[in-house]
Amino acid sequence: MPTHTMRAVRLHEHGGPEVLRYDEVPIPVPGPGEVLVRVHAAGVNPPDWYLRGGLTTIPGEPDSTVSLPVTPGTDVSGVVEAVAADVDGLAVGDEVFGLLRFPGFDGSAYAEYVAAPASDLARKPAGVDHVHAAGAPMAGLTAWQFLIALGHDRPSPFQPVPHRPVPLGAGTTMLVNGAAGGVGHFAVQLAKAKGAHVIAVASGAHEAFLAELGADRFIDYTRSRPEELVHGVDLVLDTVGGPDSRRLLRTLKRGGAQFPVFPGDFDDEETAKLGVTVSLTQVRSNGAQLAELGGLLDAGTVRVAIDSTFPLADARAAHERAARGHIQGKIVLTVAQDA
Template sequence: MKNLTNVAEYNPNGFMKAVRIHEFGGPEVLSYEDAPMPEIKHGEVLVKVYTAALNPPDWYLRDGYRSLPPEWRPEGNFPMILGTDISGVIVAIAEDVKDFKVGDEVYSMVRFFSVGESKGYAEYVSVPVSDLAIKPAGIDHIHAVGAPMSLLTAWQFLVDVGHSYPNPLQAHPHIPVPLNGKTVLVNGAAGGVGHFAVQVAKLHGARVIGVASGNHELIVRELGADEFIDYTQTVAEDVIRDIDVVVDTIGGPASGRFLKTLKHGGALFPVYPLGFADYEKAEKLGITVSALQVRSSGAQLAHLSDFLNDGRIKVVIDTTFPLHAAREAHERAAKGHIQGKIVLTVA
């Protein structure tokens, strides 16, 4: 191709291995197969993928977003490569790219939110430089890839939205609240977003209460939680009151149960707000309910690299699977009770 700085291994007319779907469905529709090499456009680089991470939008898309109303469900542009989060090394750049070079180790949440355009479950992926950041040198590719979507979600909810894209599920923009001296409850505190929300809130001066199953207590406390509630033994909303902020990483219609834990002027942040119906009740209680749709941001990942590099923010890994075992990785995700992140190893 013209206008590219290439290395020998880049053959835009060649093939690579990727995990694709040819129809919507369960984990069985994931197929490890040959796929065309990506082409890179102006403002993009080609990354040789070392690791890719699983995130809920991966299985929502694989399933055809069946949880959405029919009119919101995307069309299937098959075959489709899933996956947003990648870590790897740049092997080719467009001529207009100045801030990155061949050989740079990088990580990214690629083109999110866009349906089916991220294409991370593959040996190579093209990445807009606006989505890209240098990988934190102090951690390996397995841990680096666990960060982008989940950490950006926690950061954009709690600290800095970093974009102006509207959330189609609410009319008002999401505005983070000051956390210093506040009490923050994180529901799903051991999961992908949850284990970062615990750390981000703690870093910003909050007292943190983590809610998860009992077998996750040790790691949640190690990440900074001041108090832990085992939801299999105790119903958090029956025993907790006067909370300033609730981050409900599970979300959905049941998020309303946390309203009674919040003080007047508090905030409920459901990471998955679809189905929440208690807005009128929240308004009467003087509680703000707000959510956002996380968006790619190379600038925020570059900022967060410092925290990951020096250990102020840690990435917890649940399990790793080779790329060709993406089906098994999705089956693991479907079992739930994930501690941190599930990662695919590629190179």
Template sequence: MTTAQPRTQVMTQHRFGGPEVLTLEERPRPVPAAGEVLVRVRAAGVGPEDGQARSGSAPVYGEPPFTLGRDVSGVVEEVGAEVVGLRAGDEVFGLVDGGGHALHVTAPAGHFAVKPSTLDHVRAAAAPTAMLTAWQALIDIARVGPGTRVLIHAAAGGVGHAAVQLAKAEGAYVIGTARADDHAFLRDLGADELVDDTATDFTTAVHDVEVALDLVGGAYGPRTLGTLRPKGLLVCAVPGDLGLAPEEVEARGMRFAIVQAEPSADRLTKIAALLADDRIRLHVDAALPFAEAAEAHELGEAGGVKGGLVLVMPD
């Protein structure tokens, strides 16, 4: 007599399109391979990259069907062979290669770190992409430090508000672009100077910047070059929409880099320490039930989200 394989639920899609293409389905529960862990997801982030993949504007998962979701927080249910450092029952958060919008997900153990006990799953699920992008841009690439003048575009967004706080934690002087309605929020996070880029041309208001983090793309990259001091660094986190060529930047005496969040247990462990004692406070604009994933996508695409959007899984 064979035992039926346990089942789980996933939010999937069978065609590209708007939020309405997302459907909740039941599937066999995945089994961790060697070096992997099976995580019972408690909360999962919804970011701009999910909407781009869903619509097909950035088909990173190929043709449908597929399951979105990179940012997850949950509990390890099972570990595969050769896994060291994690065990069943550990509460973890991390970055997976898709499939996170599900009740269960498998991924390499090195994609996760132990979640701080002071951080709930909702806020932990908002952390991986935002914090890893900010860390790689500001710490690994730019090496910001005390007094570094840093410009952050879309400063109130998921990555932006994390970057503001990380730069401040390193002692930088932070200038942010954001709507006027978000300025009080960003001042509370430590921003030194703010520009309402919906009403003011930031290129006339901001000068002598050493490091700029572009979280908008398109024309923002070329325009931002005018705010940089000689040999200043422009880091773009919207690689599909640069708006300029690297050689153009170099020809103007500036430096250029592209950043995209990469899984790293080591970085996440360092990030966990910052989150544990509130040196960095991640804001979640809305936490919606898993079944309302389409509504979360609609909120994100409407714009104006402060911090992150998160799906909360049922018990």
């Protein structure tokens, strides 16, 4: 292959996993504030299959920025190959990871090379390989911005007031619904690192996994309904969402809060009667926060669970795996490197 081209997965049309095509395209040139990253691994996330399925507008953004063909992907781990003249702090050869240009659909991480905003990147933790690093950015930052610190002052597309995380500590009890998934397994670990008591809700196959992550109590949702077993918790993080999300309000104490990662169907009168709040936010790229998370990854305080990996050329199979659900941790695409 000529040195000025690369392989990338692109969408020429919207549809099922079969529309993902493995193309030969020009290697991008980094613009102002950007670096060129040689990709070693790319994470697979819900916005990737939303884009594939036809969603082209991010909540809060008035217009679509998508024009076909488009390369999906936002999570990346790799090595800096070139640096724009105005970029400080990164150099050729640095190992980096990041969530690129989110919220938006122009991350273009499903490729052998990607032009990445330097501000979206952090140095990859030395003790974490590229596959695990690529699984961290979107899921880890989502958990971080819901639970630890929002990290920006952008208006929320979902509510008129800014999202405010609830302080977590030894006196806090948090229930995580969908605890074995990407965001959920980070949330369990971050809450435990703060000293909180964590109740994990997932299917029974994930019980041992979540115990290893530190969950204090496990509920198999296929056998029991959390709202019938749990009451008086301080915080619910619901990574599943949907019309059933509101039933988890009944697990909260008065003054408690529920954070749905995906918008649900809530009734203002019901939440007022229960004396609880519902708040959500939209994850945003943040290299500085990712560096903080990277420190926890390097220390072993938090780890990335990998559900499965697929070669970049087999992105279709990765999306088919995602569609089957019951994911434990993250799905990651790997990019072969020349010897």
